[in-house]
Structures are given as C-alpha cells and as structure tokens.
Amino acid sequence: MFLWIKAFHLIAVVTWFAALFYLPRLFVYHAMTDTTDTVGIARFKVMERKLLNGIMTPSMIIAVALGIWMVMLVPDYMSQGWMHAKLTFVVLLIGYHHWCMKIVKTFRNDANHRSHVWYRWFNEAPVIGLFAITILVIVKPF
Ligand code: HEM
Numbered sequence: 001m002f003l004w005i006k007a008f009h010l011i012a013v014v015t016w017f018a019a020l021f022y023l024p025r026l027f028v029y030h031a032m033t034d035t036t037d038t039v040g041i042a043r044f045k046v047m048e049r050k051l052l053n054g055i056m057t058p059s060m061i062i063a064v065a066l067g068i069w070m071v072m073l074v075p076d077y078m079s080q081g082w083m084h085a086k087l088t089f090v091v092l093l094i095g096y097h098h099w100c101m102k103i104v105k106t107f108r109n110d111a112n113h114r115s116h117v118w119y120r121w122f123n124e125a126p127v128i129g130l131f132a133i134t135i136l137v138i139v140k141p142f
Pocket of ligand 1: 064138
C-alpha cells in the first residue's frame with residue numbers, strides 16, 4: 001500500500017515539475033511577443049491557462065495530498081530533520097506556484113510590464129527546489 005502511494009506521489013511530483021518549468025518558459029515567450037500580434041498573444045493565454053488549471057494545480061494537490069497520507073501512515077517521518085528541511089522547500093515551491101498563478105492573471109489582463117530576461121531568471125527558481133528536495137529525500141543527510 002505505502003509503495004503504491006509513493007509511486008503515485010512521484011508521478012504527481014514529476015508532472016508538477018514539468019509544469020513548474022514550462023509555464024515560466026511560456027511567460028518568457030509571451031513577454032517577447034509584440035503587442036500587435038493578437039493571435040499569438042491569445043494563443044499564449046490559452047496555453048498558460050490550460051497548463052496551470054489542467055496539469056500544474058491538480059499535480060500539486062495530488063503530490064501534497066499523497067505526501068501527507070504517507071506521513072500519516074508513518075508519523076515518525078516528522079521526527080526526522082531531512083523531512084523538516086524538505087517541507088520547508090515544499091512550502092517555498094507552493095509559494096512559487098501561487099506567484100505563477102498571479103502572473104497568469106496579469107498576462108490575461110494584458111498588464112505585464114516585466115521583461116523576458118526577468119522571466120528567464122524567474123524560470124530558474126524551481127531548479128533549486130528540485131535539487132534540494134531530491135537530495136534531501138534520497139541522501140537524507142540529517
Ligand atoms: C507536503 C508535501 C510532501 C510530503 C508530506 C511528502 C512526504 C513524503 C514521504 C513521507 C515520502 C517517503 C519517504 C521515504 O520513504 O523515504 C516521500 C517520498 C518522496 N518525495 Fe515527497 N512529500 C511531499 C512533497 C514532495 C515534493 C514537492 C517532492 C519533489 C520535489 C517530493 C519528492 C519526493 C521523492 C523524490 C520521494 C522518494 C524518496 C524515496 O526514494 O524513497 N515530495 N515524500
């Protein structure tokens with residue numbers, strides 16, 4: 001039972017990260033699009049909305065729910081340092097996710113003022129979460 005939950009936890013984590021990397025990439029290209037290109041802009045809005053609502057948010061909810069389920073089955077996880085550190089990074093990632101939701105709304109209202117260079121840096125942030133969480137759960141350094 002536990003291993004089944006862990007398998008689906010990882011599937012949800014993978015799909016969540018695919019979206020966490022790709023949505024900000026769409027912001028880069030959206031920010032580079034000329035305001036006269038109305039067809040291109042409309043297409044980016046649809047892609048951003050569908051990626052966010054169809055994949056990113058459901059994946060986050062499933063990953064977190066299954067993670068909490070595993071902790072409920074084995075409460076001893078909560079007495080381990082690596083788990084506390086992991087959960088800190090998870091909270092930061094959820095914050096990043098919400099920031100992405102806000103940016104999708106800004107683009108939907110044609111109110112973006114940030115450059116594509118800003119979004120390129122913004123796009124790098126989840127890399128830190130991926131490295132940190134993967135090392136924490138596999139190596140369990142403390
Ligand atoms: C509230 C959120 C989360 C909770 C409560 C949670 C909890 C857990 C638990 C209890 C395990 C089993 C650990 C073990 O058997 O060693 C696990 C495994 C794992 N989690 Fe999470 N998790 C959460 C979110 C995440 C996120 C966001 C990521 C991705 C970056 C992630 C990546 C992993 C990985 C890679 C494993 C597999 C470790 C192994 O090989 O056993 N988790 N998680």
